[in-house]
Amino acid sequence: MESRPPAAAPTPAEAEALEAVVGRRVQAVEARVIRRGPDRRHLLLPALHALQDRVGWISPEALAELCARLDVPRAEAFGVATFYALLRTTEGPRTVVHVCDDIVCRLHPDYREPDGHDGWQSGESVGVHTSPCLGQCDRAPAAFVQRAGADAARWTAAGTEAAPARVVAVGPAWLTGRIGTADPASLEEYRAHGGYRALRAALAMGPESVLREIADSGLRGRGGAAFPTGVKWRAVASSARRDRYVVCNADESEPGTFKDRVLLEGDPFALVESMTIAGVTVGATQGYVYIRGEYPTAEQRVIAAVEQARRHGLLGVDVASSGLAFDIEVRRGAGAYICGEETALFNSLEGYRGEPRSKPPFPTEAGLFGRPTVVNNVETLHNVPVILTEGAGAFSAVGTADSPGTKLFSVAGDVALPGVYEVPFGTRLSDLLELAGSPRDAGAVLLGGAAGSFVPQDAGEVALTFEGVGAAGLTLGSGAVTVFGAATDMGDIVERITAFFRDESCGQCVPCRVGTVRQNETIARLRSGSALAGDGDLLKDLAAVMGDASICGLGHTAASAVGSALRLGLIGGAAGAADGRSSVAGASP
């Protein structure tokens, strides 16, 4: 390990920020004792956040001090700090406005391309930065303000408080019933609206019965991969290792997706209860919620819910007088789409760069800190209390055999009523679009966000189930349904999607690191009329290598939307010609 003398001391403000997260400075003798204790590297990202929040950047002096206290090499900590869009390693303005220029916000009539103002001049007090989707698509256009200072009023998402989310349920409002009805800050109200009945039931049933109930319900993961939740839980519960974790993936970052944000902000206790059920069922004593950094309101509400639950004995060493221990810690992401990939999320939590790991081993075997881990999406977890209170039979009576229950869709873009729609699985796409007031002559519909596909004109009849969209060559993905009006320049949208993947690739593997750049360049050439002779073939070759040889799902899906847009002729003449086909809008993929 490096043994260099400390750099100059951090400023008092930096020292104070550090102390709040990593404790007071210790003398050399104590440090040796601490080093023999548990690894504290997982505090790296919270500490970097603390510095960023307090002084607006991570200075070399503060980084050196932090590294000395956590026993982390400076070069590695710098590598972590430079991985995230919301952390800065150069001094700049104390206020930075992140303006969303992603696929939904750029449709809004009020949206303006930030004219060459990306970044800032030295001495400016406010910086402007373009941002990928901020998950506020139902109230676009969105901006996110990052402030540094001693007061707590640091991060705000513009408009979050002003415009309550539109939540519509057709059929049972299992996931959204309390939103807008029960005060998200009140445990009492949560209980009055049926909260914590499921935990009581789970404790009375015992873990084996809960596992059977979840398996019988047929619940499948809502994060995009649709893996059976019961199988995941069973694998961790039967692991030979006793130290296990429950992790909630609340790093919702798929462009056009905001349903998890609405759940976190509107019904935070349900998440706490669901994770507690998961913990006592699989035998984990510690849970983590990893919430994306651009969701300050969600983060504050979940933290408040965790604290209340702890005060009322619903978390801690003796959960609801069951004799079982379980607690939850809330961690904040720092601006990296890739950290929604489960193994990248683990690395981020552990204080490493958010680079995905090779699978196998899978998280149920070696997840967070290398231990067996249940990692579930927010919406998946919200289904758990429903199953335990309604019963697996009632749950699976809704939807289809392979896709039981209800599903949340984030519908946004050129629609009259953007919002979160809870509908039974099997609802037709055209019915969902009609509910949201989509124009009949919409130019295009994107299903599943940037990692999804544009749907053909005749896909309205497709039943929204995992198997139904799969048969149509599509994917539900995160459940984002983004509508583009007939006047939309779809080439612009497709180019923005390619830029998104270029910006969000972690850079670990070659196919994705370079492939996303080449895809972005090629689409830009097609749009500007400067296409090269082989560009159509090039796009196919890029799609093949990213889909086949990348490490993780980001690379695997980075060409999905582009490919569908080309097949549907959405990019226009030049691209269609380069693709070697005529424009065939409406053709099936």
Place this chain on the structure above:
Amino acid sequence: MSSPVPVAIPRRKVAVRLDGVERSAAEGSTILEVCRGAGVEVPTICWAPTITPVNACRVCVVELEGSRTLVPACSRRVAEGMEIRTGGERVQASRRMVLELLASSVDLSRAEADILRWLEEYGVDPERHGPQRARLSEPVRRHDELYVRDYDRCVLCYKCVDACGTEAQHTFAIAVAGRGFDARISTEYDVALPDSACVYCGNCIGVCPTGALIFTREFDLRASGRFDPEAQSVTTTVCPYCGVGCNLELHTQDEVIFRVTSPEDHEVTEGHLCIKGRFGFEYAGGPRQQRPKETDLAADARPPA
């Protein structure tokens, strides 16, 4: 006389099919090991015999029956009944594209001979990505007279980071910083090497496959156009500095050392050295210290008059 007792723990065998041929492989071995054992060439860039695979370059991908995507041969361990194919169009296409993407963004002109051969064999065409394509465009970093970091040639194979860190030196002077195409190997805040934790063991140079990390002497020799493999030789010797006895390979041109390596298969070094073995060769080419003459010694010993 009894025969020697094998000291390795015996490993169970699993049966796999490699390109249609039944093979027996030791449990826990990788697909790459099975391929090499069978004489099937699998290209690798980020893999090294002495470093835990990071499977980042993806040039070693193979087809595995039942897997939706291709899998990295370097790190995927064999399991009973695996069906592996190394020759299909999918595999060839992915390998060609990985090499092409690298060649389109990185200066590979000083890469290992195998890499240059694969560029030919797989038929890569970096020019089809257009003249305006993004490249690394990194300046040469020359902070001292020992070695140069020429990151325009870096393929981000992570080998130098791992050799500096947990796989050999445990110094952690460098790491990957930034994200995506902007990711680079860097010290903290890109400080110059003498201001970093670097101890100049040069183990990063030893594992670099593309010449991005290079002895300053070799860099200058190549820059001057005088680098001439015909006039070079390699002398194997033992490091004179301490009792460990590391093997050294002195690469010389015109009797001047321009690079020092250690054999990867050397059981003590595994190719790694310390600053003394790697860079402590100044004396070898310098003027030899003249031994004082005996008469002078005698004169010195005389008491002053």
